[in-house]
Amino acid sequence: MDSFSFYENDILKNTIRSMVVKGRVVNSFLIYGEKGLGKKTAADYIAASLLCEEENGVPCGKCKSCKMILHKTHPDVIYASPSGKIGNYKIDTLREIVENASVMPNEGKFKIYIIADMDNTLVPAQNALLKLIEEPPDHCVIILTAQSRSSLLPTIISRVVSLSVNEVNKASCEKALLQYGYNTEDIRKSIETLGGNIGKCKSYLDGEDIVDAVTITKNITDAIISSDEYLMLKEFSELTGAKTMTLQVLRLLCEVVRDAMSVSADCDEKILISTYKNGAVKLAEHISKTKARKIYLVITKYIERINSNGNLTLALNAICSEIKEIL
Numbered sequence: 354m355d356s357f358s359f360y361e362n363d364i365l366k367n368t369i370r371s372m373v374v375k376g377r378v379v380n381s382f383l384i385y386g387e388k389g390l391g392k393k394t395a396a397d398y399i400a401a402s403l404l405c406e407e408e409n410g411v412p413c414g415k416c417k418s419c420k421m422i423l424h425k426t427h428p429d430v431i432y433a434s435p436s437g438k439i440g441n442y443k444i445d446t447l448r449e450i451v452e453n454a455s456v457m458p459n460e461g462k463f464k465i466y467i468i469a470d471m472d473n474t475l476v477p478a479q480n481a482l483l484k485l486i487e488e489p490p491d492h493c494v495i496i497l498t499a500q501s502r503s504s505l506l507p508t509i510i511s512r513v514v515s516l517s518v519n520e521v522n523k524a525s526c527e528k529a530l531l532q533y534g535y536n537t538e539d540i541r542k543s544i545e546t547l548g549g550n551i552g553k554c555k556s557y558l559d560g561e562d563i564v565d566a567v568t569i570t571k572n573i574t575d576a577i578i579s580s581d582e583y584l585m586l587k588e589f590s591e592l593t594g595a596k597t598m599t600l601q602v603l604r605l606l607c608e609v610v611r612d613a614m615s616v617s618a619d620c621d622e623k624i625l626i627s628t629y630k631n632g633a634v635k636l637a638e639h640i641s642k643t644k645a646r647k648i649y650l651v652i653t654k655y656i657e658r659i660n661s662n663g664n665l666t667l668a669l670n671a672i673c674s675e676i677k678e679i680l
């Protein structure tokens with residue numbers, strides 16, 4: 354379904370189609386997967402599948418309903434976005450949704466709430482939403498998105514149908530990126546570096562420093578794995594004077610360390626979200642979960658400090674020596 358630019362991900366598409374065809378649509382979904390994979394596109398795809406006038410479980414992209422969803426003007430598809438300080442949903446935002454949900458849809462069969470980026474939402478706010486997920490009105494469909502399933506309360510997870518979005522193959526990624534008008538050579542280079550994550554490739558092609566940040570993150574991870582203090586210092590010093598880039602690297606590094614923690618955790622489901630998954634696995638082999646957690650805390654502490662205008666050079670030196678201390 355090209356008009357929704359949602360490529361591959363057949364398991365998700367077939368699940369939705371089968372629900373619509375059988376007339377057994379569930380009331381709540383969670384779409385999860387790393388940044389850039391198209392979780393919000395998937396949410397629109399699901400909304401359109403449920404509301405398309407063709408009613409065959411595949412959005413036609415041409416009917417009035419599909420067109421309104423493509424233009425984000427469908428009165429029964431409501432988008433929420435987090436407005437809290439750490440990218441979280443405030444409790445009031447979610448309460449409002451719960452209250453509003455009992456109102457009947459305007460034109461479609463369903464009233465669909467797309468509540469994207471739930472990752473940083475705190476427990477009380479999630480609990481406010483839980484009521485709606487436990488007892489949704491028949492006409493109401495809630496689509497949550499998050500990078501990781503573990504960001505949500507187990508009570509929510511147990512009541513939603515979880516669907517993952519995944520990287521697409523090189524051909525689909527190239528096709529998707531060509532539509533934005535980038536040149537083929539640049540596109541290929543972005544896919545080589547970042548894989549089939551359309552969103553991340555797009556950020557790179559838009560000139561955001563993601564590739565440099567990814568490279569530096571990889572080098573720092575390798576330096577931590579080999580406990581090479583000199584190399585670590587050298588990589589961190591590359592960042593001197595570049596605040597935005599530093600924050601980007603530290604966030605990417607956080608993801609790698611968090612992945613390493615989840616590799617060492619005793620759980621069946623191990624979803625890795627970082628851009629350097631091999632590094633995370635190696636890191637988990639080299640350091641204990643406790644050490645990984647300490648490193649994670651050091652990095653998040655300095656992200657906060659740098660964000661509130663702490664001295665960058667001092668912060669970089671301090672991170673380096675605190676990580677060395679932990680190792």
Ligand SMILES: [Zn+2]
Nearest residue numbers: 405413416419
């Ligand atoms: Zn349609």
